[in-house]
Amino acid sequence: MLQSHMKQNLWGYLFIGPFIIGFLAFTIIPIISSLYFSFTSYDLFSPPRWIGLDNFTQMFTEDPRYLHSLKITFIYVFAGVPLRLAFALIVAMLLNTASRAVGLYRTMYYLPSLIGGSVAVAIMWRQIFGDDGIVNLALGFIGIDAVRWFGDPTAALWMLIFLSVWQFGSSMLIFLAGLKSIPQSYYEAASVDGASFFQKFFNITLPMLSPVILFNAIMQTIGAFMTFVPAFIISKGTGGPLDGTLLYSLYLFKQGFEFFHMGYASAMAWIMLIIIAILTSIIFFTSRFWVHYESEGGR
């Protein structure tokens, strides 16, 4: 009996062994080193020098660029993610019909998500928002003055937000699957009782979809915080104009691999981890007030 238990444990650890080894080598050791580096001044060439909390105090008191980067990243996340989820939900509801063209539409709306993370799309985005790009042409067509997207830091940030919202397709697919799992009988019963479209939306659709929305909100928030490629490509690695696209990850990358402030960059990474942990907990703990689980006791 004892022997078979041992055998079971051995098999278990044989199979998940690669994960444990990888976790120690590529996650735990780096995390601990990163915490240590965050208290040092380290340029990669001479050994790290312990400076206590200096990196952290410098960030919040002596580095306006850091605070600016933090601020625009918050704007990017809190404007981009809700807009993206809202578009995803609206389009998912529009596509939740029996029309034969839905398959085609679903593919078309998903395509931006499919290619959105690529360098090619970031390059494309850079060109369509250029001074004589098609976005300004379209604005001119409907009578709005051309915007100099690369001349104004706020406009440049919104250009990045639009790129993020443009990729609502993958969330849309998840919402669509969620909508299809809501029993049709609920809507029929509500119709019999004379419920309006909005009543059905707020009393059936939204509560039934809330667990999926919660999951998406968390994952998208984390993902948005780590956005790197579009900011890097669109600003050609500078974060400009006037640091308007200097998202957190880009600034961290520049501190680490352009200025070789490895200690400072590690401290930035830890603050990022803490912010993400706080945001995730907030979304998670407030979820009991707005997430509806089908059966009591959760999933």
Added chain:
Amino acid sequence: MKSKHIKKLIYHVLVGGFAILLLYPVIWLIMSSFKPSSDIFVTAESLIPNPFVLENYAIGWEGFGDYGFGTFIKNTAVFVAFVLVGHLISCSLIAFGFARLKFVGRNFWFAIMIMTLMLPYEVVMIPQYIIFAELGWLNSLKPLAVPAYFGHPFFIFLLVQFIRTIPRELDEAATIDGCNTFQIYYRVILPLIVPALATTAIFTFYWTWDNLLGPVLYLNSPEKYTVSMALNMFLSNETVSNWGAMFAMSTVSLIPVFVIFFIFQRYVVEGISTSGLKG
């Protein structure tokens, strides 16, 4: 009856029109790649290349320095292949362990795995770089490919969910037939999880093909550049203003993504809808 038709028409104009509006930039990029470089922004409002030229593709394909674009595609293909094999082997083994085997500490390690799902890469980026530098692995594919052989939390989770839907009776029958644990994995489970493995392979391809940060950190000689890095180089050399070549190679870089999507659409859509993978 008539109003129903009108409603339908409005729906298709609205939903279809918005879809075309969203895709317009991509269509514009592709069509512009067939215009002479000097025309692209002069005739930006028109989609039809007139004259229709292929010179952008010829120029872009030459790459830069001594290395043609073909070299970058080959490098990226090798990179993708190594990561793909790594993910398929390691994730299926690990997922089988979590989904089917009972051992002390399983729930603990599973929770750890879920937590690493939410860990930002930035936190481990710098120490990993230092570790790989110490190992002498800089300017090689090793730092990018070796970690793939130790699993990836997203795909492990996806496969665990999939394996849980397979009836345990199959494992029990195989045990009675004299299979050991590895044989159950290899002969019973592996053939049944092919659809989930396909999803794993497709998303591994997308994420690796698009990866820019990793190659930017670890590869520094142009003969090892990936497609993403080459496009970034085109952009840095923009002073030449060769829009056409940049657009052409951007289009080339999107072709494999589109082709794989249209062949395996079912797995992509199911993968996203059931597991919440971000695409």
